[in-house]
Amino acid sequence: MPARKIRNLYLYPSEKYTMGKLAQEFNEYRGKMNEVILGQQNKVINRLFNLDTNTYAEGALPVKTKELLGLVASMVLRCDDCIRYHLGKCHEAGVTTEELYEVFAVANIVGGTIVIPHTRRAAEYWEDLQQD
Amino acid sequence: MPARKIRNLYLYPSEKYTMGKLAQEFNEYRGKMNEVILGQQNKVINRLFNLDTNTYAEGALPVKTKELLGLVASMVLRCDDCIRYHLGKCHEAGVTTEELYEVFAVANIVGGTIVIPHTRRAAEYWEDLQQD
Amino acid sequence: MPARKIRNLYLYPSEKYTMGKLAQEFNEYRGKMNEVILGQQNKVINRLFNLDTNTYAEGALPVKTKELLGLVASMVLRCDDCIRYHLGKCHEAGVTTEELYEVFAVANIVGGTIVIPHTRRAAEYWEDLQQD
Amino acid sequence: MPARKIRNLYLYPSEKYTMGKLAQEFNEYRGKMNEVILGQQNKVINRLFNLDTNTYAEGALPVKTKELLGLVASMVLRCDDCIRYHLGKCHEAGVTTEELYEVFAVANIVGGTIVIPHTRRAAEYWEDLQQD
Amino acid sequence: MPARKIRNLYLYPSEKYTMGKLAQEFNEYRGKMNEVILGQQNKVINRLFNLDTNTYAEGALPVKTKELLGLVASMVLRCDDCIRYHLGKCHEAGVTTEELYEVFAVANIVGGTIVIPHTRRAAEYWEDLQQD
Amino acid sequence: MPARKIRNLYLYPSEKYTMGKLAQEFNEYRGKMNEVILGQQNKVINRLFNLDTNTYAEGALPVKTKELLGLVASMVLRCDDCIRYHLGKCHEAGVTTEELYEVFAVANIVGGTIVIPHTRRAAEYWEDLQQD
Numbered sequence: 001m002p003a004r005k006i007r008n009l010y011l012y013p014s015e016k017y018t019m020g021k022l023a024q025e026f027n028e029y030r031g032k033m034n035e036v037i038l039g040q041q042n043k044v045i046n047r048l049f050n051l052d053t054n055t056y057a058e059g060a061l062p063v064k065t066k067e068l069l070g071l072v073a074s075m076v077l078r079c080d081d082c083i084r085y086h087l088g089k090c091h092e093a094g095v096t097t098e099e100l101y102e103v104f105a106v107a108n109i110v111g112g113t114i115v116i117p118h119t120r121r122a123a124e125y126w127e128d129l130q131q132d
Numbered sequence: 133m134p135a136r137k138i139r140n141l142y143l144y145p146s147e148k149y150t151m152g153k154l155a156q157e158f159n160e161y162r163g164k165m166n167e168v169i170l171g172q173q174n175k176v177i178n179r180l181f182n183l184d185t186n187t188y189a190e191g192a193l194p195v196k197t198k199e200l201l202g203l204v205a206s207m208v209l210r211c212d213d214c215i216r217y218h219l220g221k222c223h224e225a226g227v228t229t230e231e232l233y234e235v236f237a238v239a240n241i242v243g244g245t246i247v248i249p250h251t252r253r254a255a256e257y258w259e260d261l262q263q264d
Numbered sequence: 265m266p267a268r269k270i271r272n273l274y275l276y277p278s279e280k281y282t283m284g285k286l287a288q289e290f291n292e293y294r295g296k297m298n299e300v301i302l303g304q305q306n307k308v309i310n311r312l313f314n315l316d317t318n319t320y321a322e323g324a325l326p327v328k329t330k331e332l333l334g335l336v337a338s339m340v341l342r343c344d345d346c347i348r349y350h351l352g353k354c355h356e357a358g359v360t361t362e363e364l365y366e367v368f369a370v371a372n373i374v375g376g377t378i379v380i381p382h383t384r385r386a387a388e389y390w391e392d393l394q395q396d
Numbered sequence: 397m398p399a400r401k402i403r404n405l406y407l408y409p410s411e412k413y414t415m416g417k418l419a420q421e422f423n424e425y426r427g428k429m430n431e432v433i434l435g436q437q438n439k440v441i442n443r444l445f446n447l448d449t450n451t452y453a454e455g456a457l458p459v460k461t462k463e464l465l466g467l468v469a470s471m472v473l474r475c476d477d478c479i480r481y482h483l484g485k486c487h488e489a490g491v492t493t494e495e496l497y498e499v500f501a502v503a504n505i506v507g508g509t510i511v512i513p514h515t516r517r518a519a520e521y522w523e524d525l526q527q528d
Numbered sequence: 529m530p531a532r533k534i535r536n537l538y539l540y541p542s543e544k545y546t547m548g549k550l551a552q553e554f555n556e557y558r559g560k561m562n563e564v565i566l567g568q569q570n571k572v573i574n575r576l577f578n579l580d581t582n583t584y585a586e587g588a589l590p591v592k593t594k595e596l597l598g599l600v601a602s603m604v605l606r607c608d609d610c611i612r613y614h615l616g617k618c619h620e621a622g623v624t625t626e627e628l629y630e631v632f633a634v635a636n637i638v639g640g641t642i643v644i645p646h647t648r649r650a651a652e653y654w655e656d657l658q659q660d
Numbered sequence: 661m662p663a664r665k666i667r668n669l670y671l672y673p674s675e676k677y678t679m680g681k682l683a684q685e686f687n688e689y690r691g692k693m694n695e696v697i698l699g700q701q702n703k704v705i706n707r708l709f710n711l712d713t714n715t716y717a718e719g720a721l722p723v724k725t726k727e728l729l730g731l732v733a734s735m736v737l738r739c740d741d742c743i744r745y746h747l748g749k750c751h752e753a754g755v756t757t758e759e760l761y762e763v764f765a766v767a768n769i770v771g772g773t774i775v776i777p778h779t780r781r782a783a784e785y786w787e788d789l790q791q792d
Contacts, residue, residue, distance in 0.1 A: 033780035036787070037764075040757065044451050044765035045779075051447065052773050055241045055440050060230040065197055069235060072201045073208045073242040074774065076376075078607070079738070081777035082242070097568065098192040103201060104565075105572035109187045110205040110214070112340075112376030113580050114602065117609035119573075120561035127564070165384035168391070169368075172361065176369035176583050177383075183579070184377050187572050206378065208772075210475070211342070213381035229436065236433075237440035244736075244772030245448050246470065249477035251441075252429035259432070297516035300523070301500075304493065308501035308715050309515075315711065316509050319637045319704050324626040329593055333631060336597045337604045337638040338510065343474070345513035346638070362588040367597060373583045374601040374610070451769045456758040461725055465763060468729045469736045469770040472640075478770075494720040499729060505715045506733040506742070508604075508640030606739070625700065632697075633704035641712050642734065645741035647705075648693035655696070 020128030026084050056089070064093040068103050075107035075115055075122070083122050091129045100126060152260030158216050188221070196225040200235050207239035207247055207254070215254050223261045232258065284392030290348050320353070328357040332367050339371035339379055339386070347386050355393045364390060416524035422480050452485070460489040464499050471503035471511055471518070479518050487525045496522060548656030554612050584617070592621040596631050603635035603643055603650070611650050619657045628654060680788030686744050716749070724753040728763050735767035735775055735782070743782050751789045760786060 038046055056066045067089045074082035090100065104122065108115045170178055188198045199221045206214035222232065236254065240247045302310055320330045331353045338346035354364065368386065372379045434442055452462045463485045470478035486496065500518065504511045566574055584594045595617045602610035618628065632650065636643045698706055716726045727749045734742035750760065764782065768775045 030780065033783055036783050037779060040761045042758075042761040042765055044447060045761065045768060047443075047447055047450075048765075048768055048773070049776075051440060051443055052241055052776075054443075055237055059234050060228065061200075061234045065200065066234070066238060068193075068197065068201060069204045069238045070242060072205050073238060076205045076209055076378075077242070077774045079774050079777060081780075082774055096192065098570075101568045101570040101573065102191050102193045102198070105187055105570050105576075106198060106201045106205060108376070108573060108576055109184055110202065110209070110376050110378055112372070112374050112379070113576070114340075114374055114605045114607050114610055115376070116577075116580075117607060119565060120558065120609075123561055123564050162384065165387055168387050169383060172365045174362075174365040174369050176579060177365065177372060179575075179579055179582075180369075180372055180377070181380075183572060183575055184380075186575075208774075209378045211378050211381060213384075214378055230438075233436045233438040233441065237438055237444075240441060240444055240772070242772050242774055244768070244770050244775070245444070246473045246475050246478055246736075246770055247772070248445075248448075249475060251433060252426065252477075255429055255432050294516065297519055300519050301515060304497045306494075306497040306501050308711060309497065309504060311707075311711055311714075312501075312504055312509070313512075315704060315707055316512075316637055318707075319633055323630050324624065325596075325630045329596065330630070330634060332589075332593065333596060333600045333634045334638065336601050337634060340601045341510045341604055341638070343510050343513060345516075346510055360588065366587050366589045366594070369583055370594060370597045370601060373580055374598065375605070448769055451765055455762050456756065457728075457762045461728065462762070462766060464721075464725065464729060465732045465766045466770065468733050469766060472642075472733045473736055473770070492720065498719050498721045498726070501715055502726060502729045502733060504640070505712055506640050506642055506730065507737070508636070508638050508643070510604075510638055511640070626702075629700045629702040629705065633702050633708075636705060636708055641708070642737045642739050642742055644709075644712075645739060647697060648690065648741075651693055651696050 020131040022125055022128040023084070023088060026081070027088075030081070030085075064090075064095060067093050068095065068099075072103050072107050072110075075104070075118060076111035078111070078115060078118050080118060080121055083118060084125050087122060087125050087129060091126075097126070152263040154257055154260040155216070155220060158213070159220075162213070162217075196222075196227060199225050200227065200231075204235050204239050204242075207236070207250060208243035210243070210247060210250050212250060212253055215250060216257050219254060219257050219261060223258075229258070284395040286389055286392040287348070287352060290345070291352075294345070294349075328354075328359060331357050332359065332363075336367050336371050336374075339368070339382060340375035342375070342379060342382050344382060344385055347382060348389050351386060351389050351393060355390075361390070416527040418521055418524040419480070419484060422477070423484075426477070426481075460486075460491060463489050464491065464495075468499050468503050468506075471500070471514060472507035474507070474511060474514050476514060476517055479514060480521050483518060483521050483525060487522075493522070548659040550653055550656040551612070551616060554609070555616075558609070558613075592618075592623060595621050596623065596627075600631050600635050600638075603632070603646060604639035606639070606643060606646050608646060608649055611646060612653050615650060615653050615657060619654075625654070680791035682785055682788040683744070683748060686741070687748075690741070690745075724750075724755060727753050728755065728759075732763050732767050732770075735764070735778060736771035738771070738775060738778050740778060740781055743778060744785050747782060747785050747789060751786075757786070 034049070038049060056063065056070060059066075061069075067086055071083065071086035071090055074086055087100075104119050108119060166181070170181065188195065188202060191198075193201075199218055203215065203218035203222060206218055219232075236251050240251060298313070302313060320327065320334060323330075325333075331350055335347065335350035335354060338350055351364075368383050372383060430445070434445060452459065452466060455462075457465075463482055467479065467482035467486060470482055483496075500515050504515060562577070566577060584591065584598060587594075589597075595614055599611065599614035599618055602614055615628075632647050636647060694709070698709060716723065716730060719726075721729075727746055731743065731746035731750060734746055747760075764779050768779060
């Protein structure tokens with residue numbers, strides 16, 4: 001499985017958006033390290049990366065709903081990088097700020113105030129994504 | 133804040149559905165223990181229960197999407213009772229089995245195979261909910 | 265390190281309390297399985313069990329405060345058996361129901377509504393403990 | 397992807413072992429519900445189940461080591477069913493009780509005393525597996 | 529609900545303490561991002577922030593005990609920002625270093641050695657808070 | 661219990677390896693803060709640190725296997741510092757890159773894609789460790 005093909009699916013279409021500084025740094029680091037990981041040719045890891053991409057494809061549920069699902073799951077599990085990834089995808093899918101904060105509300109109610117610090121960084125990243 | 137008023141919001145409208153055995157037992161235990169907890173009149177807990185109900189109300193996002201969000205959050209946090217609660221609500225909101233399994237897919241990919249045993253019990257409960 | 269000595273520290277003083285049915289079953293299972301585990305003479309595990317007992321001994325903080333700390337930690341980590349153990353200890357330490365629900369409030373706010381099902385079972389166990 | 401083929405990989409070779417009662421019940425429920433889940437033909441879920449099986453196949457690391465890795469991961473994440481699955485596989489791979497308790501030690505030190513209740517149930521299941 | 533009123537409750541009374549550098553940076557970022565979040569007027573989030581403040585108010589348990597509860601919950605859930613927040617509040621409530629380390633002990637025993645890196649950062653922040 | 665004696669067991673033998681920049685910074689911070697923590701003479705914490713060292717000593721399982729167990733546990737619990745510590749130990753124990761990625765595979769399958777960002781940082785640290 002060629003590393004390049006998977007990696008491309010993984011990066012945001014940077015041609016389409018002039019992202020803010022946070023988003024650019026995040027994407028560069030992720031792209032670089034995904035290349036290192038996928039280059040090791042561990043079949044299980046490479047297939048999981050591939051499967052991850054398929055999970056959010058259009059299906060019975062639209063892409064936008066799936067990205068909201070990925071976002072809320074990342075928030076309650078409190079993974080800042082995963083939150084950033086899905087915020088980028090939500091931005092591409094046209095999620096509004098009001099809709100986004102309703103996802104933040106579900107995450108903070110289900111996951112508790114322990115999610116608040118991640119919500120702060122998510123709010124900051126979301127503002128960064130608007131700078132295009 | 134009267135315990136009764138909150139509790140009613142919390143139970144499934146059992147008049148509407150003839151639920152299966154699992155769902156009935158679950159609802160009875162939850163109703164009984166919510167009454168015990170809310171009866172203690174701890175202001176923070178009673179307000180949190182109330183807020184929990186508001187979280188899933190129609191807003192910028194429809195009720196159905198919010199219930200899917202609650203479900204996926206409950207799955208990756210691996211809480212069987214929370215999963216059951218949201219499965220019941222998803223059933224009421226008209227979620228199809230195909231849509232449901234796409235939520236299961238997101239939960240299992242984000243949360244890993246550690247979510248599989250909870251997915252088994254969720255699949256069983258979903259079948260139970262269809263028995264009406 | 266003799267298994268018996270540690271185990272005794274671990275069980276509630278059943279001579280002192282006539283516990284309810286839930287508490288009795290819980291203590292019997294725990295006592296029996298602790299004996300199996302400690303009997304294997306794994307030095308790390310046996311020392312950890314011993315250290316666990318020391319953690320809640322009177323120190324700069326009183327026993328009651330330490331048991332409340334153990335309880336809230338068990339609740340946000342959502343371990344029903346650990347919750348039961350500390351509820352038993354809180355009962356022995358003279359914690360009132362009003363104090364207990366303030367701990368429940370902290371646990372549910374910090375840990376989110378995912379803690380509610382564990383709070384239900386904790387409330388049930390607390391009622392069971394009063395039956396003496 | 398035929399559900400049957402994956403499911404067979406998933407069950408213990410019951411021809412080989414006369415398992416105890418706990419293990420038999422666990423395997424029956426898992427087998428039945430895996431059939432329900434895989435029968436829904438959600439591509440992401442079915443591929444993840446398949447990938448899960450590949451993860452523990454002989455590679456640079458032997459099967460036995462991989463099963464110990466799966467076990468310790470399941471213990472610190474505190475999933476009783478996952479623990480049971482890997483205990484069954486460890487039993488098949490010839491893990492000794494002394495080795496097993498060293499895995500229990502790592503899990504309890506890294507994951508804390510919150511892992512103890514799961515260790516009790518693991519110790520019980522391990523004894524159940526010896527009954528052949 | 530005016531954002532300003534909640535935010536003020538949330539910041540440390542900087543008039544009262546000359547905090548160290550870490551604490552100042554932390555408070556500035558939190559204050560700024562809380563303003564962004566609360567400014568979105570999502571009713572659920574704003575009420576949760578408000579409820580969070582009420583949780584630690586004097587009640588059947590004293591403020592100091594409640595802050596110790598908030599601290600130990602934050603430690604076992606391994607949230608550095610939440611730990612910092614409660615360390616600041618514990619400092620205000622007059623918690624001694626010896627008492628604090630007994631809370632650290634409970635957190636590390638219950639939560640395991642996975643809590644150690646957070647304990648290191650907590651110890652550093654606690655030293656930073658003494659610089660007034 | 662003298663703080664110095666435990667601390668030495670804790671640091672990598674820096675005489676033996678010319679580590680990369682990430683590893684040096686990590687070890688310095690850890691050494692400095694462990695000294696602060698152990699210097700407080702909290703008996704429970706100091707014994708836990710000591711016990712932690714014993715957990716990974718040669719036993720029925722070899723040191724290398726135990727370090728792989730510590731690594732996978734740290735990965736699924738998503739603690740970057742714990743991952744770094746065990747990567748350093750794995751490097752000392754002669755773990756190959758191919759073996760390491762099989763541990764990464766188990767961690768990512770069991771723990772889900774939420775583990776991917778930690779795998780990126782682990783892959784970066786592993787490359788850093790090779791620079792000697």
